[in-house]
Amino acid sequence: MAGKPKLYYFDGRGKMESVRWLLAAAGVEFEEEFLETREQYEKLLQGGSLLFQQVPMVEIDGMKMVQTRAILSYIAAKYNLYGKDLKERALIDMYVGGTDDLMGFIMMFPFLSAEDKEKQRAVVVQKATSRYFPAYEKVLKDHGQDFLVGNNFSWADVHLLEAILMVEEKKSDVLSGFPQLQAFKARISSIPTIKKFLEPGSQRKPVPDDKYVETVRRVLRMYYDVKAN
Amino acid sequence: MAGKPKLYYFDGRGKMESVRWLLAAAGVEFEEEFLETREQYEKLLQGGSLLFQQVPMVEIDGMKMVQTRAILSYIAAKYNLYGKDLKERALIDMYVGGTDDLMGFIMMFPFLSAEDKEKQRAVVVQKATSRYFPAYEKVLKDHGQDFLVGNNFSWADVHLLEAILMVEEKKSDVLSGFPQLQFCDTFKQKMFPGSQEVI
Numbered sequence: 208m209a210g211k212p213k214l215y216y217f218d219g220r221g222k223m224e225s226v227r228w229l230l231a232a233a234g235v236e237f238e239e240e241f242l243e244t245r246e247q248y249e250k251l252l253q254g255g256s257l258l259f260q261q262v263p264m265v266e267i268d269g270m271k272m273v274q275t276r277a278i279l280s281y282i283a284a285k286y287n288l289y290g291k292d293l294k295e296r297a298l299i300d301m302y303v304g305g306t307d308d309l310m311g312f313i314m315m316f317p318f319l320s321a322e323d324k325e326k327q328r329a330v331v332v333q334k335a336t337s338r339y340f341p342a343y344e345k346v347l348k349d350h351g352q353d354f355l356v357g358n359n360f361s362w363a364d365v366h367l368l369e370a371i372l373m374v375e376e377k378k379s380d381v382l383s384g385f386p387q388l389q390a391f392k393a394r395i396s397s398i399p400t401i402k403k404f405l406e407p408g409s410q411r412k413p414v415p416d417d418k419y420v421e422t423v424r425r426v427l428r429m430y431y432d433v434k435a436n
Numbered sequence: 437m438a439g440k441p442k443l444y445y446f447d448g449r450g451k452m453e454s455v456r457w458l459l460a461a462a463g464v465e466f467e468e469e470f471l472e473t474r475e476q477y478e479k480l481l482q483g484g485s486l487l488f489q490q491v492p493m494v495e496i497d498g499m500k501m502v503q504t505r506a507i508l509s510y511i512a513a514k515y516n517l518y519g520k521d522l523k524e525r526a527l528i529d530m531y532v533g534g535t536d537d538l539m540g541f542i543m544m545f546p547f548l549s550a551e552d553k554e555k556q557r558a559v560v561v562q563k564a565t566s567r568y569f570p571a572y573e574k575v576l577k578d579h580g581q582d583f584l585v586g587n588n589f590s591w592a593d594v595h596l597l598e599a600i601l602m603v604e605e606k607k608s609d610v611l612s613g614f615p616q617l618q619f620c621d622t623f624k625q626k627m628f629p630g631s632q633e634v635i
Contacts (some may be wrong), residue, residue: 258571259534272526274533276505281526297501297510304503305488342487 212237212267212282213311215251217426219312219419222275222413225264225307225369227411229279230302230366231404244319248426279303283362302343302355302363306370309339313373317415318433320421326375327435335374340385343367347387353394362399368395376414439464441496444480450543451504452492452599453493454536458508461594462515480596508532518595524586530570531584531592535599538568542602557606569614574597576616 214232216223218241237388242248242262251257256436258263258273265272268285272278283289290296309320319327346355355363371392374381382389395401404411424430441459444454447470452461459466471477471491480486486493494501497514501507512518512528519525543558546557575584584592600617603610611618 259531259537260567268523270523270526272530275535277526277529280509280529281522284522284525291512293513294499295504296513297499298504300509301487301501301503304506308488338489376525388471 209233212265214239215242215256215264215266215292216262217242217419217422218412219422221263221415221423224365225275225310225333226263226265226278227427228369228404229282229288229362230269231409231411232398232400233288233359234400235282235286237410242426243422245426245428259412272421275305279362287298288360288362288365290357290361291306298356299361299363302346303366304364305339305342307383308362309335309370310373311375315435317417318421319435320432323435331374335381336384339370340382340388343391343395344385344387345431347391353391360395364391364395365401367402368392439493442470443468444471444485444493444495445491446471450492454504455492455494455507455511457594457598458591460522461589462511462517464511464515467605470518478524480627505536516590517589517594519586519590520588524590527585528590528592531575532595534568534571535595538564539602542606560603561607561610564610565613568599569611569617573614573616609629 212235214223214226214237216239218239227237240247242251248262251264252260253264256271258271261273263273263275263278265278267278267281272281280289290299309331312327312334316324316327343355349357352358354360355367368391371388381395382392396405403409441464443452443455443466445468447468456466469476471480475528477491480491481489485500487500490502492502492504492507494507496507496510497570500513501510510517519528541556541563545556572584577585581587583589584596600611
């Protein structure tokens, strides 16, 4: 159907989850095709749909977009979640870069051994509480506004909420000591489009499990060990 | 001095090199402060200059920008190297994402053991010749234009040239089999004084 973006990825979070969040926050309905078999993936490859042979891939406005950051930037700009000028965009890009790095520590989780998972959990909590959360706490405290940039809801707010919730899944009280972020979390979660996305039945994906890992490995033939960083 | 961007990084390529390339391609003069001691780094940290305690950091237009992608996007937009509309920007972002991934395989090189360097060189050449170069070769072949996006010089072209030269440093004949990439490489070097200075 013309109009609705279509997401090509595994049935799980991975790199596509931020795209789901942003489209949902913008109130944009989207379709998904889940990669379950190697054959599906090879069909996409042979069809020339994957510029660098990789997913995520999103069909949107006649384009087959790849590269998660490119996809997110396009959506943010299209739906006015990218600030009002170049300087606001610069701030949003900076903040999103930080939450991207933080979520990157979590993304490899399901692929780690049980022992490495414990170590990585500690790394995630340490990075969150000593590097990333203090930065966003200070931004909010300094300007006293409800949103990170330009006193307006933007991609940066969506991305930070996503990151906070992901870290909380690793340590539920991780926001203690960050009163601004606690208030921020409550505020952003209550925005109608976000609230809807957080309810059961939405296209938000659950914490990845072994089945997800097995699917990714099978489809991509990615059988090497993933090491924590 | 007001006006000139100032780059804070080590005296070497790393993540800052793409910023140097882009500023140079845009013809923008810049200053650099090289981190040589732990004390310098701690001074930057204590001064609150590093949002996430990391470099690269670029002082530009009154901002202390961090996050390489954010810095590059800002410079590209400011100096009209980001296409003319949202769709061209999308293409540039996609292409830059690819060359970024490719250069990422090379960035870790100096930190590897001699044995791992050999393995990684093979990985770089394999990724370049089977994934990335074919993609850009096809883009150029399909539209037959001189530049990657919108028939105009953009950030994507600068970034691709940087990547090509970096891979050539690992295997000098790596562009054999990619005639489109060979041609544009030389053409751009001649046409744009900014990129000539860099080379």
